[in-house]
Amino acid sequence: MPASMFKPSLRIALVGDFNPAVIAHQAIPQALDNAALEIGVRADYDWLPTPEVNSPEDLVGYDAIWCVPASPYQHDEGAFIAIRYARENGIPFLGTCGGFQYSIVEYARNVMGWKDAGHAETESEGRLVIVPLVCSLVEKSDVINLAPGSKIAAAYGREEIEEGYRCSYGISEQFAEAPGQQPLAATGWDNQGAIRAVELTDHPFFVGTLFQHERNALKGRPAPLVEAMLRAARE
Structure with missing residues (x-):
């Protein structure tokens, strides 16, 4: 077979506890396959249950x-290990819903020095950087405004999108007001100014x-951030 017919192969770690009843988990393989086809690579993925992630x-x-x-x-620590490993080693990383929330906690603890940073879903003490949303976003869609020049805006090719949620927790005001000139930047907000996306x-x-946004794959629509992650991994 000519060398030109071989596609680059990428290994993707899906860190989380697979549940076939979770709609996002149903969508992720299809989103990866669609994105891989779009950019001309092969994406081989492994589900890594959090109890199996014990070290970098x-x-x-x-x-x-x-x-x-x-x-x-x-196993919360498994998620934190994966997030920190990606952050510190320049590994392309995507965190959606719970992955987004845990990446905020990891950053607060290990970059900002908030060792007591926590998630209100599992903790009641310390600086809770992830807290219950004023209005739940379970099975709801909303408009998100994207920062000009951001990676997420580049992935979508526009600065206003509408996407679906299934979550009840988001970033606390205490954390939202704290990063300042930190490398972690808010790059997506709802129309009320609440943070809905971040990037380093x-x-x-x-x-x-x-x-x-990965759930779009179940409706035959692209998942732009999955494509962007694979492009970054290919490079």
Whole structure:
């Protein structure tokens, strides 16, 4: 077979506790397959249950890491290890819904020095950087305004999108007001100014969204951030 017929192969770690009843988990393989076809690569993915992620060595060899929805996770530390490994080693990373929330906690603890940062779904003490939303976003869609020049805006090719959610927790005001000049930047907001997406400005591709755009694959629509993650992994 001519060399030109071979497609680059990418290894993707899907960090989270697979549940066939979770709609996002049903959609993720299709979103990856569609994105891989679109950009001309082969995406081989492994579901890594959080109890099986016990050290950075468990992530070695993966070209990208996706911390998937459906939290709380069975083993929170497994999710935090994966997020930190991707952040510190320049590994393309996507965190959606629960993955977004846990990436905020990880950043607060290990970059901002808020060692007591926590998630209100599983903790009641400390600086809760993820708290219940004023209005639940379970099975709801909403408009998100994207920062000009951001990676997420580039992926979508526009600065206003509408996506669906299945979540009841988001970023606290305390955290939203704190990062300032930190590399972690808010790059997506709803019409009321609540943060719905973040990215690291000093990382090849590290994006977190509260919404679950991967579910578009079940409706025959593209998942732009999955394509962008694979493009970053290919490079």
